[in-house]
Amino acid sequence: xxxxxxxxxxxxxxxxxxxxxxxxxxxxxxxxxxxxxxxxxxxxxxxxxxxxxxxxxxxxxxxxxxxxxxxxxxxxxxxxxxxxxxxxxxxxxxxxxxxxxxxxxxxxxxxxxxxxxxxxxxxxxxxxxxxxxxxxxxxxxxxxxxxxxxxxxxxxxxxxxxxxxxxxxxxxxxxxxxxxxxxxxxxxxxxxxxxxxxxxxxxxxxxxxxxxxxxxxxxxxxxxxxxxxxxxxxxxxxxxxxxxxxxxxxxxxxxxxxxxxxxxxxxxxxxxxxxxxxxxxxxxxxxxxxxxxxxxxxxxxxxxxxxxxxxxxxxxxxxxxxxxxxxxxxxxxxxxxxxxxxxxxxxxxxxxxxxxxxxxxxxxxxxxxxxxxxxxxxxxxxxxxxxxxxxxxxxxxxxxxxxxxxxxxxxxxxxxxxxxxxxxxxxxxxxxxxxxxxxxxxx
Numbered sequence: 001x002x003x004x005x006x007x008x009x010x011x012x013x014x015x016x017x018x019x020x021x022x023x024x025x026x027x028x029x030x031x032x033x034x035x036x037x038x039x040x041x042x043x044x045x046x047x048x049x050x051x052x053x054x055x056x057x058x059x060x061x062x063x064x065x066x067x068x069x070x071x072x073x074x075x076x077x078x079x080x081x082x083x084x085x086x087x088x089x090x091x092x093x094x095x096x097x098x099x100x101x102x103x104x105x106x107x108x109x110x111x112x113x114x115x116x117x118x119x120x121x122x123x124x125x126x127x128x129x130x131x132x133x134x135x136x137x138x139x140x141x142x143x144x145x146x147x148x149x150x151x152x153x154x155x156x157x158x159x160x161x162x163x164x165x166x167x168x169x170x171x172x173x174x175x176x177x178x179x180x181x182x183x184x185x186x187x188x189x190x191x192x193x194x195x196x197x198x199x200x201x202x203x204x205x206x207x208x209x210x211x212x213x214x215x216x217x218x219x220x221x222x223x224x225x226x227x228x229x230x231x232x233x234x235x236x237x238x239x240x241x242x243x244x245x246x247x248x249x250x251x252x253x254x255x256x257x258x259x260x261x262x263x264x265x266x267x268x269x270x271x272x273x274x275x276x277x278x279x280x281x282x283x284x285x286x287x288x289x290x291x292x293x294x295x296x297x298x299x300x301x302x303x304x305x306x307x308x309x310x311x312x313x314x315x316x317x318x319x320x321x322x323x324x325x326x327x328x329x330x331x332x333x334x335x336x337x338x339x340x341x342x343x344x345x346x347x348x349x350x351x352x353x354x355x356x357x358x359x360x361x362x363x364x365x366x367x368x369x370x371x372x373x374x375x376x377x378x379x380x381x382x383x384x385x386x387x388x389x390x391x392x393x394x395x396x397x398x399x400x401x402x403x404x405x406x407x408x409x410x411x412x413x414x415x416x417x418x419x420x421x422x423x424x425x426x427x428x429x430x431x432x433x434x435x436x437x438x439x440x441x442x443x
Contacts, residue, residue, distance in 0.1 A: 123162050142170060369403040
């Protein structure tokens, strides 16, 4: 199958220009191929073609919690939102803490996922042997505080062992468990949604992040800070360690504690939303390169669950189908460039996690592509969400700049509101000998 996309403004590694892209089966065969035969020719005049977004942090709840989301509905929402590859977290039921469970998830995704996929293996206090055996994964996920069950790894000896004895890249949820418990006891568990940011406060995030950075430096181990939520954490990243990367999430860029009054539990997250000053510093860290990645931490719950009084209300919100549009809206508002968005959401996550053949429009790369209309304006509405929970914290917000078509491995999976449900994504491949984001800006 040969597909020719003509006259698109293509965001290429060396800049943006009008170009024709020839897709041969699942790969980008040529850029500006000249006169060629194609089975399908697509006129993209006036629109922009970017690499498919790689979201390195989602929770699709399968197995065990599929009333909230599953691999089919979550990947469908990805296709709509221009995300062509996702990496899913291990806190499902059962947890993904063994190589066998990792294989089971990969097999399940091969039958259900409309876009490409990968799964982290989760750390526990006593599964280092399993972590050392894992290969088909972007890396190891540690919950350093603020988790449930056997995924909480808070003891120093266990953390030292994981950082010292494993070689896969590590990422972590960083909130200090002792600080969270102390704050919760002081507030008697909390009574209102805004208490969530008082319990999971700046101190909790900063202590755990600093602890993780020290572990990574001490053991010369690649480490990725998930969902930076405070200005202090962003400032900790000002030194280029050559080992450490970080990411920001839309809710920590666009929401702060002032939004509890309007949105209540719909903006209850772990780590919690913080202040407008924190928003501003996280934006600065994105723009100056301290934070190279944007990811969603898509973590859906039903509205019935979210509408429970605090602290029974669970933390998390859905975001995959709107994250790219939120950033394209910022392009239209002049806060960043389209090239920066592609760097944060496509190229950088591919390099952080050593993903083979993804993140760029380049000959020989996988044909994971997204066509966007920067002039299109649409309003986010709960009832139009394809995620299983059917709500968004951005309900009612009008954004300018939306994806219109999504190709996964050369297959058109989404076009102008229509899904090609027969499409299946592929398992992402990793080459962890590359050395990560700081090793090279080349493939």
